[in-house]
Amino acid sequence: MISEVPGLLEQVRDRFxxxxxxxxxxxxxxxxxxxxxxxxxxxxxxxxLYASYPDNQGRIxxxxxALQSAIDKGRADMRLWMNAPDGQVFVGESGTEVLxxxxxxxxxxAEPGGTMxxxxxxxxxxxxxxxxWADVTGRPLTLVAHDDATGTVDVEAWLPHITPDLRxxxxxxxxxxxxxxxxxxxxxxxxxxKAPDCFIIVDGIQHASHGGIDLDALNADGxxxxxxxxxxxxxxxxxxxxxxxxxxxxxxxxxxxxxxWEQGTRDAGSYATFSDVVDYFLWLGGxxxxxxxxxxxxxxxxxxxxxxEQILAQAMIEGTHNQRGLADxxxxxxxxxxxxxxxxxxxxxxxxxxxxxxxxQFLEDREIRVHIRKNxxxxxxxxxxxxxxxxxxxxxxxYNSPGEVSRFLTAMNEAAAV
Numbered sequence: 001m002i003s004e005v006p007g008l009l010e011q012v013r014d015r016f017x018x019x020x021x022x023x024x025x026x027x028x029x030x031x032x033x034x035x036x037x038x039x040x041x042x043x044x045x046x047x048x049l050y051a052s053y054p055d056n057q058g059r060i061x062x063x064x065x066a067l068q069s070a071i072d073k074g075r076a077d078m079r080l081w082m083n084a085p086d087g088q089v090f091v092g093e094s095g096t097e098v099l100x101x102x103x104x105x106x107x108x109x110a111e112p113g114g115t116m117x118x119x120x121x122x123x124x125x126x127x128x129x130x131x132x133w134a135d136v137t138g139r140p141l142t143l144v145a146h147d148d149a150t151g152t153v154d155v156e157a158w159l160p161h162i163t164p165d166l167r168x169x170x171x172x173x174x175x176x177x178x179x180x181x182x183x184x185x186x187x188x189x190x191x192x193x194k195a196p197d198c199f200i201i202v203d204g205i206q207h208a209s210h211g212g213i214d215l216d217a218l219n220a221d222g223x224x225x226x227x228x229x230x231x232x233x234x235x236x237x238x239x240x241x242x243x244x245x246x247x248x249x250x251x252x253x254x255x256x257x258x259x260x261w262e263q264g265t266r267d268a269g270s271y272a273t274f275s276d277v278v279d280y281f282l283w284l285g286g287x288x289x290x291x292x293x294x295x296x297x298x299x300x301x302x303x304x305x306x307x308x309e310q311i312l313a314q315a316m317i318e319g320t321h322n323q324r325g326l327a328d329x330x331x332x333x334x335x336x337x338x339x340x341x342x343x344x345x346x347x348x349x350x351x352x353x354x355x356x357x358x359x360x361q362f363l364e365d366r367e368i369r370v371h372i373r374k375n376x377x378x379x380x381x382x383x384x385x386x387x388x389x390x391x392x393x394x395x396x397x398x399y400n401s402p403g404e405v406s407r408f409l410t411a412m413n414e415a416a417a418v
Contacts, residue, residue, distance in 0.1 A: 001307035034395035050269030074271025077278040090261035095226030098239035102222035106199035107133035109248025114167035121146035151178030151336030166195035173207035179346020210344035212302035236270035356390035
């Protein structure tokens, strides 16, 4: 969609730092977006400005007032972007830390007894948090098995495990290994039907940059995002907690607001840089809708981003410019299958004739940056059942171009012929 509008892809790419050049190694195609997306130039500028300010919030001076205004605007922008009119939004150390805190608060705040439920598709952040707090609270933890063939877990797999005594459930919105999304709305609805008081925590870290987030429609209790995967920077995570979860006892200063999730003086720059991200969504969405309503524009941007990434995924798998795609390159196996409508910005694959580490280096030598995934703490839950020790993850975003996909396929066809 974006690449089909004359000149628009160039405008999009111009808004990102290091779009086609690594500051250390020189020209390269960046297909490592699942490890951290490219950063908006506005975020880079804002980060520098806020890092230079010596003042803090809560003082009686102009600088302090300006910092508090940036925080207030950042919170409002986060709510707008996630469509979260209720509950609390907050900034934490990282997406992983936010997930741990949401799960901990849910496990300790839920009614005693009962069970906890997750899946084998979860990132180790939520999987580890669920394991830790199931153990602390003395609850059994069940992991619903994902489908090895599709790289996701359907609501039908959840249904036999959802019981009225379910206290806490965790759901990954999109797998960072397979890149396949999960139908969280149907799963949440199924849980609410049988266990309406269950606390539901969603890991949106991999999904956030690839599709829209609508927490008002989701009816969950917690949601976590890592902004460095949504065109911002490292150093903070974003959390949302429902009013019900916020009412639970949590770590906070004595005498402070019962709705507060944050501890200590927060970095105003984290809020300000996420406002830059939301401004980008508003700009992009404004090119695809005549509406001036901010939420409508954000939804339009999410639709355009998803559509552009589907074009890139289709070209990567089916081929482009008379090149063989991954589906037709001998020895290539794509995790999650070749025709998977749930794919979001990731194609993970193996090549029979070359080990993953060598293939990553082969592509790096041709100025194409991808990443190896191993049967370890982070990916063993997906690779282990497939009998795979390693694979490569090719992850793209809406600012990547069809020409970059073409260069990647040229290199893959070359690698298969080695």
